[in-house]
Amino acid sequence: MAFFRPRVSREAEVRFHADQEISRSYPELIEKAREAERTLRELKAAEADDIELMAAGQALDRALTDALRAAEAGQRATFGVKAYDDRIARRKAKATPEGAMWTAEVERLRTLREHNRLWNIPRIPRPVPATA
Numbered sequence: 001m002a003f004f005r006p007r008v009s010r011e012a013e014v015r016f017h018a019d020q021e022i023s024r025s026y027p028e029l030i031e032k033a034r035e036a037e038r039t040l041r042e043l044k045a046a047e048a049d050d051i052e053l054m055a056a057g058q059a060l061d062r063a064l065t066d067a068l069r070a071a072e073a074g075q076r077a078t079f080g081v082k083a084y085d086d087r088i089a090r091r092k093a094k095a096t097p098e099g100a101m102w103t104a105e106v107e108r109l110r111t112l113r114e115h116n117r118l119w120n121i122p123r124i125p126r127p128v129p130a131t132a
Contacts, residue, residue: 012084016077023074026067033063040120050122057121064113071109075102 040056048056076083079093093099 019073019077026070029067036060036063
């Protein structure tokens with residue numbers, strides 16, 4: 001009598017196919033992020049007020065977050081179905097050229113998003129309430 005285990009779980013297969021679908025939108029999401037960055041740079045060059053800069057910075061943050069989520073999904077999908085259940089398979093997949101490319105892209109987008117959050121979104125001072 002032969003016993004065998006399924007190679008991957010059903011949940012891993014479902015997550016893999018969901019990540020493939022999400023990652024297909026990556027090119028259009030990265031283009032939206034580029035457009036939002038262009039808008040922010042134009043506003044900075046025109047010396048717009050802080051309210052407009054804050055809105056443009058927040059729009060860039062949302063666009064970068066969406067692109068980052070799609071890139072992370074692409075990274076996981078590139079690693080393969082087995083990588084969802086097995087950390088060794090995930091680590092091996094990171095070492096492939098395509099896996100390394102997606103990993104670098106995810107890190108680049110995270111860095112851009114953090115830079116945007118630190119430097120491109122002006123903090124509008126709020127009045128301190130007077131105490132009685």
